[in-house]
Amino acid sequence: xxxxxxxxxxxGTAWKRExxxxxxxxxxxxxFRAVDTANQAKHYSEELVGRALVKMSALGIPRAAVWLQxxxxxxxxxxHRIPYDSGADLGxxxxxxxxxxxxxxxTNYLDSYLLHGPYHYPSLGEEDFEVWRAFEEIYxxxxxxxxxxxxxxxxxxxxxVKNSMIKPTMVQNRCYANRGWDNGVREFCKRHDIxxxxxxxxxxxxxxxxxxxxxxxxxxFSVTPAQIVFRFSHQIGMIPLTGTTNEERMKLNLSISGFxxxxxxxxxxxxxx
Numbered sequence: 001x002x003x004x005x006x007x008x009x010x011x012g013t014a015w016k017r018e019x020x021x022x023x024x025x026x027x028x029x030x031x032f033r034a035v036d037t038a039n040q041a042k043h044y045s046e047e048l049v050g051r052a053l054v055k056m057s058a059l060g061i062p063r064a065a066v067w068l069q070x071x072x073x074x075x076x077x078x079x080h081r082i083p084y085d086s087g088a089d090l091g092x093x094x095x096x097x098x099x100x101x102x103x104x105x106x107t108n109y110l111d112s113y114l115l116h117g118p119y120h121y122p123s124l125g126e127e128d129f130e131v132w133r134a135f136e137e138i139y140x141x142x143x144x145x146x147x148x149x150x151x152x153x154x155x156x157x158x159x160x161v162k163n164s165m166i167k168p169t170m171v172q173n174r175c176y177a178n179r180g181w182d183n184g185v186r187e188f189c190k191r192h193d194i195x196x197x198x199x200x201x202x203x204x205x206x207x208x209x210x211x212x213x214x215x216x217x218x219x220x221f222s223v224t225p226a227q228i229v230f231r232f233s234h235q236i237g238m239i240p241l242t243g244t245t246n247e248e249r250m251k252l253n254l255s256i257s258g259f260x261x262x263x264x265x266x267x268x269x270x271x272x273x
Contacts (some may be wrong), residue, residue: 012199084097149172
């Protein structure tokens, strides 16, 4: 993978705490070449991701071979360990958080930098655009190869694309099957050449993994129900995230290129309730 490559699978590091470094190392050894984190000590251990990347570089997987993504998290998403001056203007907060992330991750650039979530709902407000202008500056500097946003709805995406100088190239959302796998945002992203990342594909949809027909598909292809979900995500153009802590599941998640779901099977998964 080169620096410019877009991954087809991302390893997520939320809620791993002190196990973060070891799990990132295991994920890279298992074949992952993309890692997602955030500068949010409440749910992520960004510094431990950096330690793992340095260790793996020494073992033959250099930083340039790993697509690395982190996030700026607003104050209301942080605990007391805020990685920037919360009294500063928003642009300064973004710049301080970004510099902190580079230090934690022991790198001089990021492949993707995301706003962890908008300040306003259901639309965007001035704070969102102030932060986005700081993101645009970071992108122009070359320190972030792409910029984007997470936990966003269709109205917010329409506003951001319409009113920004530099358009987002990444979106990361939680996907619920009973909401059409976020099809409104996905289709918008497809029309605007924005890469869509889906997380919680398994944990948000336990009923899908228990569905009788999903199990029938899995038996037919000699795979697991989870592999059916991840194969579905690939075929609809979604980049899935997984945070599994199990080495065997890591390898299974990555081995989904050997089969293809039919149009009828895809339609079933896409409309499953």
